[in-house]
Amino acid sequence: MPELPEVETIARSLREGNAGQPSILQYRILRVELRWPRTLVIPQLAVLSPVLKSRIIAGISRRGKFLVFDLDGITMLIHLRMSGDMLVRDWDSPIEKHNRLILWLRGEGGNCQLVFNDPRKFGRVWVTNQPAYLLDTLGPEPLEESLTPAVFHGMLTGRQRQLKPLLLDQTFLAGLGNIYTDEALHLAKLHPLRNAGGLSKQESTRLLSAIRKVLSEGIRRNGASIDWVYRGGEYQNHFRVYGREGQPCLMCGTIITRQLVGQRGTHICEKCQKHPGAY
DNA sequence: ATAAACGCCTGACGGC
DNA sequence: TGCCGTCAGGCGTTTA
Numbered sequence: 662m663p664e665l666p667e668v669e670t671i672a673r674s675l676r677e678g679n680a681g682q683p684s685i686l687q688y689r690i691l692r693v694e695l696r697w698p699r700t701l702v703i704p705q706l707a708v709l710s711p712v713l714k715s716r717i718i719a720g721i722s723r724r725g726k727f728l729v730f731d732l733d734g735i736t737m738l739i740h741l742r743m744s745g746d747m748l749v750r751d752w753d754s755p756i757e758k759h760n761r762l763i764l765w766l767r768g769e770g771g772n773c774q775l776v777f778n779d780p781r782k783f784g785r786v787w788v789t790n791q792p793a794y795l796l797d798t799l800g801p802e803p804l805e806e807s808l809t810p811a812v813f814h815g816m817l818t819g820r821q822r823q824l825k826p827l828l829l830d831q832t833f834l835a836g837l838g839n840i841y842t843d844e845a846l847h848l849a850k851l852h853p854l855r856n857a858g859g860l861s862k863q864e865s866t867r868l869l870s871a872i873r874k875v876l877s878e879g880i881r882r883n884g885a886s887i888d889w890v891y892r893g894g895e896y897q898n899h900f901r902v903y904g905r906e907g908q909p910c911l912m913c914g915t916i917i918t919r920q921l922v923g924q925r926g927t928h929i930c931e932k933c934q935k936h937p938g939a940y
Numbered sequence: 941a942t943a944a945a946c947g948c949c950t951g952a953c954g955g956c
Numbered sequence: 957t958g959c960c961g962t963c964a965g966g967c968g969t970t971t972a
Contacts, residue, residue: 664965699948726966742966744950759950781949783966822942831967838965887965903965924944926963944972953963 663741665803665836666879668723670894671747675775676721682749683770690716690732691772692765700761700779702787712788713737713764725799725835729792736792739777745784746892750774762786799835803872810866817857817865824860825853826923828872837872840885840903843928844875847902852934853922859937902928 663671678684693710695701704712712735720731728747730737739747752772756763761784762777777784787795800816801808816834820827827833828842837845846853849871851864860868879885884894887904897904901911906919910930919928 667965740966742948743964744966779949780951781964781966783949785967820941826943829966840965885965925966942972944970946970947968948966951964953961955960955962956958 663726663745663884664838664841664879665723665726665876666841666882666896667884667892667894668726668728668741668836669880670884670892671741672721672723672728675747675749678770683768683773685718685749685766685768685770685773685775686721688718688766688768688773688775690714690718690764691767694756694763695761696756696763697761697779697782699782700777700784700786702785703789709788718766724796725802725831726838727796727799729796732788735788735790738787738789738792738795740785741779742781742783742785744781745777745779748776748778750776799831800833801835803834803836803869803876808869810862810869813869814860814862814865817860820856820858822857823853823923824851824855824857825925825927827857829923829925834872836876839925839927840900841872841875841879843903844901845871847928847930847934848875850933850935852936853927853929855937902930904928 675685690713693713695709698706701709716732718730719733722729726740728739754774759778759780760776761779764775766773766775825842828837849868851868879896882894882896885896886892886894887897902917905917906928908917910917910933913932915930915932917928917930919926
C-alpha cells in the first residue's frame with residue numbers, strides 16, 4: 662500500500678504515538694519472532710534474535726519508502742512494498758494470520774508488540790550496521806529544500822525516458838509510487854509518456870511543485886486508505902485522477918481514462934495532459 | 941540507457 | 957454458491 666505519505670504517517674505514529682497508543686521510542690526489544698523467513702533479507706535467521714534482543718528503539722524515521730529504525734548501534738530497515746503495515750498491539754495479542762515479524766517491547770507506556778503485518782509477503786526487513794548500502798542507492802527526497810527546481814531540471818536533462826516510469830524509479834527520486842505519480846502528473850498537466858529529458862524549465866518546475874503538493878497533501882491527510890488495507894488516512898477522498906476512470910476531470914470535465922504505462926495502471930485526463938504526439 | 945516480461949504472494953471483485 | 961480471470965499503493969532479475 663504505501664508510498665511516501667503513508668510511510669511517513671506510519672513512522673510518525675510510531676515515533677509520536679496516536680489515539681491512546683504511546684510512542685515506542687526508548688522501548689526495549691525483549692523477544693523476536695519471524696513468521697515468514699523470506700521477509701528477512703539480512704542477517705541470517707539464526708542471528709536475528711541475538712542481534713535485536715535488548716536493543717533500545719532510539720529513533721524512527723523514513724527515507725523514501727523505507728522505515729528506518731535506529732536501534733542504538735544497529736539499523737532495522739523495513740520496506741512495506743504492496744501490502745505491508747506496522748502496527749502496535751497489546752503484549753499478549755494473538756499472532757494474526759499475516760503477521761510476518763513480531764517484536765515484543767517493554768516501555769514506559771506499557772509492554773506491547775510491534776508487528777510487521779504483510780498479507781502478500783512482498784515486504785522486506787534488513788537489520789544491518791551499514792544501512793547506507795541500501796539508502797544511498799535512493800534518489801533525493803522530493804520534499805527536501807536542497808532539491809531546487811534547477812537541480813530537478815538538471816536531473817531530467819539528458820534522460821531519454823518516459824516520464825512516469827522515471828518518476829517511479831526510486832534511484833531517480835525517492836518515495837513516489839503509482840498513485841502520487843498519477844496525481845502529480847495530472848496536477849502538473851503533463852502526459853506520463855512525455856520524454857523526461859524534453860521538459861522545459863517551466864514544465865519541470867511545475868512538475869516538482871505538483872509532486873510536493875500532492876505528497877504534502879497526502880501527509881496532511883494521514884495518507885490514503887484503499888480496499889482491505891485501512892489505517893485511517895483519508896487522502897483517497899481527494900484523488901484527482903487515481904481510480905477515477907470514467908469519471909469527469911475536476912478541471913475540465915473530460916472523462917478520465919486508464920491505460921498501461923510501464924506496466925502500471927495509469928490515470929489520465931487526455932485534455933489536460935496532452936499526449937506527446939498530439940498538437 | 942531504456943523498457944518489457946516475469947516472478948514473488950494473497951485477497952477482493954465482477955462475470956458466468 | 958463456486959469457479960475463473962483480473963486487478964492491486966512495489967521492486968528485483970532477466971532479456972531484448
